[in-house]
Amino acid sequence: MNQPRKIKILIADSQPNYTVGLRKGLTDVGYDVYMAEDGDKALALVQEIQPDVILSEVKLPQLDGHDLLQAVRAQERTQHIPFMFISNQKRVEERIRSISLGVDDYIQKPYYVDEVIARIEMIIKEAHQLANAPDRGGFSGKLSEMNLVDLIQTLEMGQKSAILTLKRNGKQGEIQIHDGNVVDAHYEAFSAEEALDKMITWTEGHFQVKITTVNSSKQIKLDNKEIVARGQKQINQWHQLKTNLPPLSAVLVLSSRVDATALGKLNLAEKKLIHLMDGKRTLLDIIEQTSLEDLKVLEIIHPLFQKGFFKIKELRADNQNNQLLKAAKYLEHLKTLSKARRQAANLELSLVSKFFQQTQASEAPSFADFNESQPLQNERQPVIPPPRVPIGTKYVHQIHLTKSEIMMIREKLV
Amino acid sequence: MRIGEVVVFGTSNIEIEQFIEAICQFIQQKDNKICYANLEINDQLILYLYGIQYQDQPETIAWDMLSNKVLGYIFIFNWYQPESLNQIMDLLDYVNEKCAAPIIFAANVANQPSPLPDNLFQDGISLNFNEKLLFCRAGDSATCKKALVALLDIIIDKL
Numbered sequence: 001m002n003q004p005r006k007i008k009i010l011i012a013d014s015q016p017n018y019t020v021g022l023r024k025g026l027t028d029v030g031y032d033v034y035m036a037e038d039g040d041k042a043l044a045l046v047q048e049i050q051p052d053v054i055l056s057e058v059k060l061p062q063l064d065g066h067d068l069l070q071a072v073r074a075q076e077r078t079q080h081i082p083f084m085f086i087s088n089q090k091r092v093e094e095r096i097r098s099i100s101l102g103v104d105d106y107i108q109k110p111y112y113v114d115e116v117i118a119r120i121e122m123i124i125k126e127a128h129q130l131a132n133a134p135d136r137g138g139f140s141g142k143l144s145e146m147n148l149v150d151l152i153q154t155l156e157m158g159q160k161s162a163i164l165t166l167k168r169n170g171k172q173g174e175i176q177i178h179d180g181n182v183v184d185a186h187y188e189a190f191s192a193e194e195a196l197d198k199m200i201t202w203t204e205g206h207f208q209v210k211i212t213t214v215n216s217s218k219q220i221k222l223d224n225k226e227i228v229a230r231g232q233k234q235i236n237q238w239h240q241l242k243t244n245l246p247p248l249s250a251v252l253v254l255s256s257r258v259d260a261t262a263l264g265k266l267n268l269a270e271k272k273l274i275h276l277m278d279g280k281r282t283l284l285d286i287i288e289q290t291s292l293e294d295l296k297v298l299e300i301i302h303p304l305f306q307k308g309f310f311k312i313k314e315l316r317a318d319n320q321n322n323q324l325l326k327a328a329k330y331l332e333h334l335k336t337l338s339k340a341r342r343q344a345a346n347l348e349l350s351l352v353s354k355f356f357q358q359t360q361a362s363e364a365p366s367f368a369d370f371n372e373s374q375p376l377q378n379e380r381q382p383v384i385p386p387p388r389v390p391i392g393t394k395y396v397h398q399i400h401l402t403k404s405e406i407m408m409i410r411e412k413l414v
Numbered sequence: 415m416r417i418g419e420v421v422v423f424g425t426s427n428i429e430i431e432q433f434i435e436a437i438c439q440f441i442q443q444k445d446n447k448i449c450y451a452n453l454e455i456n457d458q459l460i461l462y463l464y465g466i467q468y469q470d471q472p473e474t475i476a477w478d479m480l481s482n483k484v485l486g487y488i489f490i491f492n493w494y495q496p497e498s499l500n501q502i503m504d505l506l507d508y509v510n511e512k513c514a515a516p517i518i519f520a521a522n523v524a525n526q527p528s529p530l531p532d533n534l535f536q537d538g539i540s541l542n543f544n545e546k547l548l549f550c551r552a553g554d555s556a557t558c559k560k561a562l563v564a565l566l567d568i569i570i571d572k573l
Contacts, residue, residue, distance in 0.1 A: 144497040203497065243524065247496055400483060401418050403573040405459055409418060410566045412455050413437070413559045 006032045007124060010051035012042035012068065013086070014061055022055075025113040026120070039063025043071050046078055052127070053120055058087040069103060082123045086111060140208040143168070148175070148200050149231040151207060156180040156224050161214045168205030169284050173198070176214045182227055184219040192219045200231040201238040201294045204248060204284070234295050241298040245305055246283055246312045253279035253313040262309070269300055277310045419462045419483045420565065423505055424490040425498045429522055429552045430465035433490050436558035438463060468501045486516035486565045490552065493521040516568040519547045520561040538564060543571075 009031045013019050016037060026033045034049060036042035040062040046054065054072065058065035065085060072078045088109040105119055146154075148166065152175075155162055159180040166173050173187030173195055187195035222230070246252065254277050266274065269292070276286045287297045304310060399406075424430040431441055431449055438451035449465040487509060492498040506517070519541075538548035546564050550557035 144501065242495070243492070247494055249496065399485060399569055399573060401416060401459075401485065403570060405416060405418070405455075406485070406566055406570055406573065408459060409453075409455050409461050410563055410570070412453065413563050413566075 006030065007053070008032045008034065008049055008051040009120065010034045010036065010042060010045055010049070010054045012036045012039065012054070012056040012060055012065070014038060014057065014059065021113050022111075022116060025117055029117060031120075037061070039065070039068045042068055046072055046081070050078070051081060053123060054081055054083045055086055055116070055120075056083065058085055080127070082127050084119065084123065086116070140206065143202050143205050143207055146207065147203055147235060148196075148207075149228055149235060151209065152177070152182055152224060152231070153228060155209070160211055163210045163212055163214065165208045165210070166199050166202060166205060167207075168202050169288060171288065175199070176216045178214040178216070178218075181218070181224055182220050182222075183214065184216045193222065196220065196227065197234075197293050200227075201234050203235075203238075238295050238298065241295075241302050245298065245302060248284040248287070249282050251279060251282050251313040252277040252286065252310050255308055255311050258309050266304075270304060273297065273300055274304065274309060279313050416459045417462055417483065418459070418485050419464065420485055420488060420562065422463060422465045422488045422490060423468065423502065423509070424465070425468045425501045426492070427465075427467050429490055429492065430467060432552035433488070433520065433522075433550070433558050433561075434463050434465050436553050436555045437562060441465075468505055484513070484515055485569055486518070488518045488520050488561055488565060490520040490522055490550070493523045493549065494526060514544070516565055516572070517545045518561050518565045518568075519545065520550045520558075521547060522552045523549055524551060544568060 007030075009026055011019055011023065011033060013035075014037050016035060019035070023033050023035070034045055034051065036045050038061040042054070042056065042060070043063060045051070054068075056065045056068055060068065063071065065087070069083050069085075072081060072083060082104040084105040084107060085103050086107045086109060104123055107116055107119065143166065148164075151164055155164075155177050157180070160177065161179055162177045164175040164177060166175070171188065173185065175182060175196065176184045182196070185192060185195040185199070187198045190198055220227070242248075254274060263271070263274065272290065273286060276289060281289070283301075286301075287294050290297055292300075401409075422430050422433055424433070427446075427449070431444070434449065434451045435441060438453045441449045441451050443450045444465075447467060447469065451463050451465075453461040453463070455461060489502050489506065491502045502519075509517075538546050540546050546568065548561045548564055550561050552558065
């Protein structure tokens with residue numbers, strides 16, 4: 001009968017004596033433990049044994065822990081391997097680098113062996129779940145999180161053939177991609193480059209990617225590089241313009257202060273847009289009801305808004321999750337209450353907190369406080385071990401500064 | 415040296431950096447995901463401000479390191495961009511799962527007129543014992559500091 005494969009753990013630490021307890025603990029629970037005392041050896045071992053988890057000190061001879069992490073993440077064969085730092089970083093630059101590099105977990109020295117084992121077990125479980133996730137032959141998501149340019153780049157990297165469907169405000173368009181290259185696009189009456197230009201700036205709505213064979217011939221003359229460069233430029237302009245405009249869900253109406261003379265001086269495109277501001281259509285409706293590119297519409301509307309030609313009549317919910325609208329409505333309600341009433345209106349305030357979906361603190365194991373003022377020479381003296389904190393468990397928030405210290409910070413700011 | 419840490423989350427790097435610069439004068443270090451600045455209170459006490467942009471995969475942040483010493487969080491979002499708040503909400507759920515600490519929602523109105531009467535704009539609104547919604551203008555020292563002070567006030571009340 002085949003024995004189940006043993007989990008391989010690689011520990012990279014320049015002071016092997018310090019890891020004796022950890023090695024023993026990991027071996028006792030059945031892991032195969034491999035040791036490397038510098039970064040180069042650790043990287044060589046990663047290639048050779050393909051460990052299931054890597055535990056590394058940040059400070060390593062040769063290649064340091066951060067470089068090791070980057071090297072592991074840079075290679076397709078190894079980029080999925082969970083990586084944990086076990087270290088005692090004091091310098092803020094090191095801390096920032098570790099935070100931003102995206103390690104899977106970080107354990108502060110001195111550590112508790114049981115805690116490390118618990119975290120490794122959890123990380124292996126998570127990695128296993130990820131590896132066994134069903135392949136649905138595609139993916140979907142919000143355009144606010146991944147726009148068309150991001151999607152094109154992603155599919156290009158994987159040289160995938162796919163049909164990309166974008167949906168916004170009840171309308172949808174389609175982009176066909178063959179071996180990572182954009183070959184055709186359709187949106188309403190538009191096709192090829194025109195359709196692409198209409199959809200490239202979409203940051204509202206949803207997308208769906210279906211990985212499939214695409215047989216269409218190339219109707220779009222631009223190559224991916226040109227599409228991405230053009231798209232990014234348009235998206236940047238779109239965001240810049242949008243910052244100074246009402247939300248897309250705002251219903252627009254002509255300002256009563258605008259007189260006929262001012263309206264008469266507008267050009268045809270401006271007049272057409274102003275005509276659509278009838279107190280019924282949202283900015284998004286207006287954008288979609290013109291044959292112009294979205295960006296062009298904003299470019300025309302922007303100066304009109306600056307000059308006060310139109311105003312917001314109301315905000316309309318564009319979907320059920322429009323949290324801002326709910327907040328705005330609630331704030332409107334709060335305005336009608338006196339301060340004393342507001343303070344008393346706990347029930348009402350709890351509605352707001354529900355809106356923010358606050359998760360109340362639950363009973364959770366506490367985590368040892370990191371004592372910055374502790375002298376360096378005491379770092380590795382035995383300390384009371386913290387309770388085990390599995391990954392995914394909430395940390396209890398502890399304020400480690402005193403009230404007077406917080407007051408001092410406050411004084412400095414006011 | 416005693417250190418306090420505050421994390422500023424947001425959807426826009428520019429907004430986050432403007433907010434932090436309004437408090438600390440300049441950003442000391444930054445990459446595409448995170449920026450850092452500090453405010454020296456005295457020779458024994460220093461405040462670190464980390465700015466972290468919204469990420470699709472918040473688990474790539476080393477939460478251990480943040481939750482160990484963080485005093486609280488400031489979530490900055492563009493009041494006029496609903497999707498900015500929606501993204502923040504996703505992150506809020508994740509943060510609350512990891513380490514529930516005092517939170518200030520700093521609604522950035524940039525150069526737009528105030529959406530509320532002056533008193534509400536100035537004082538903000540307490541959402542519960544641990545959270546407050548405040549308006550600010552990213553880059554404007556007075557309103558950004560006010561948001562940070564509001565966070566400290568929540569913490570002081572808890573001590």
